[in-house]
Amino acid sequence: MTTRIFAPHRREVLAGLGASAAGLIVGGAGPSVTAQLALQARPATLALKSGQPATPIWELAAVSHLRDVRLKRFDRCEVVFRNDLPVPLAPVWYGLHGPAASDPLRGRAPAAPATTEISNISIASAGTLLADFRLFEGSLKQPARPLPIIATELSHVAVDRDEVLVIEEWRLRPDGTAVPPGQDPKDTTPLYTINGQTSFELSALGNERLRLRFINGSQRTVLAIKLESHEVRVMALDGQPAEPFPARNGALVLAPGARADAFVDAARSAAFLLHDGKEARPVGSLKISGQLERRVPLFEPQPLPSNDLPEKLDLRGALRFDVALGAADSGWARPATFSTASAPAFRAKTGRTVVLALQNPAPATTVFHLHGHPFRLLDKLDDGWKPYWLDTLAIEPGQTQRIAFAATSPGRWLIESVVTDWAAPRLVRWYGVE
Known part of the structure; x- marks a missing residue:
């Protein structure tokens, strides 16, 4: 993927992030900021079809991070959002529960083009979150990509690797351009990617325990994802820990925007298969490139740490x-x-x-x-x-x-x-x- 991002905008966002955070910490206004995040809504391209020009898209990018965005439970995070797209936008957070959640339709107008806004969010729960401006899809000129946000647990989780897999759906015209959701997809064909790749490959060692955070980043289609020849143990859904259970037939069924954390013990090279309700198709693979030697064998995974949700609900008095x-x-x-x-x-x-x-x-x-x-x-x-x-x-x-x-x-x-x-x-x- 190539991204058109202008250096002054990146410097401006990062400079604003540092200055505003310093003002909060030194000035003592409100609770201390423990994490910082700079987001940018910007144009980009994605190579979706061989032999054709890259497809223009819009995306929400974390310009403050080189790889995945990982915050911690109970972080108070200052978010600097720069809108470098030609329509008013704001990030909407999925899985961010609690009184400090940021929501642009509940009284705060979205950011105008070429403007920067600063807000604070509190990370009340550990889990897999999603930041997304596609709620404003009526004004989007191009299909857009969301941004996964990981809120890590305070205690150690017994896995060897922690990987995010964002599944996305595109509707491509014959010329390689794409139709945004909410518009007539006439004369288009569906195409699916994992992490922006039409043929995704995850490399692992045999005997590694993987935490795979699956996200259905499509906006209209219920999808099922399966890793062949492996047991997929569900550990969390929509960012909240679950009582661990094996996925039925090894497949995770995800509604648009849904997230599932699964533990997989890598055993052999295998294909990721995606089913959109009409047919199954390979969308990637797990490639085993060696063997991890263990002194202690793998045991059944224990539940993830609780996010302190209520154990019981009063249905009779509801x-x-x-x-x-x-x-x-x-x-x-x-x-x-x-x-x-x-x-x-x-x-x-x-x-x-x-x-x-x-x-x-x-x-x-x-x-x-x-x-x-x-x-x-x-x-x-x-x-x-x-x-x-x-x-x-x-x-x-x-x-x-x-x-x-x-x-x-x-x-x-x-x-x-x-x-x-x-x-x-x-x-x-x-x-x-x-």
Whole structure:
């Protein structure tokens, strides 16, 4: 991938980051900053089709980091965001739960072109997060890439390697250009990448224990990813630890925006297979290039450290609401026309358990995302829940799924709904915790 980035912008972003952080620490205004992150929305290109020019795209890049962005749980991070794209934008955080989460539609306007904004975020939980400006897709001229953010645990996790694998979907025209989501994909063909590569290769030693952080970076398609001939043990979903369990048939099924942390003990070279609901295709490979000698054999992995979410939810005393996803007469709006002056989907008092009956009236699968709080997926009889937390859920056509969460973070929070159709618009509403 080649990136068109102008040196003065990079210097300006980094200089602003250093100056503002110094002012906070020396001046003593508010809690101390323990981490710094400089983000830039910028044009780039991606080599997606052999023999054709690189495809123009937009991306959110961490110009303060040479490799993955890794913060720590309980960091207070100062974020400097530079918008070098021709439309107003702001990063939206997925998996960043808590009262200090940054959300540009709840009263803060997105950054205008050629401007820099500074904000602070608190990393309340360890896990796999996603920073993304594609909520503003109505104004995007090119398809865009999100940015994975890793919040590491405070205690050691027994793995040899920790790798991020972002799966992305592109709709390519015959000339090699790409159609952004929300537009008619006529005369395009789908193409999938891992970490921006059409043929991704992960090199490892035999007997290494890998922590693979899978992210469905596509915006419309539910995808299944499988590593052939290996057991894939799910350790976390949507940034929250789960009771470890083997993936069914070794495949992880991820809704757009969903994340799954899995442990894999590398045994042999194998293919990564991707299934988009129509066909399976190889999208990369694990290549074994040696052997790791161990004095102690590998044991069953222990659960990841807790993020201190409640062990139990009071379903009997819960507030209950019906939410029809995307229904035209129920207050849903495109992000460009969203206003918190609109009626909320629901309101809850701080500390209450909330149960939502999510109804999908559309003829296609619809993806729901809850900002501000992770939730439990309830059993069909509403008498218990699955042993994991989520913030994103795909609901089949005509179906209703029930979820529950503890309303612990006061404020106004977004909910999102989008049909798994490339041309379908992304819709938003808000809910209040008071």
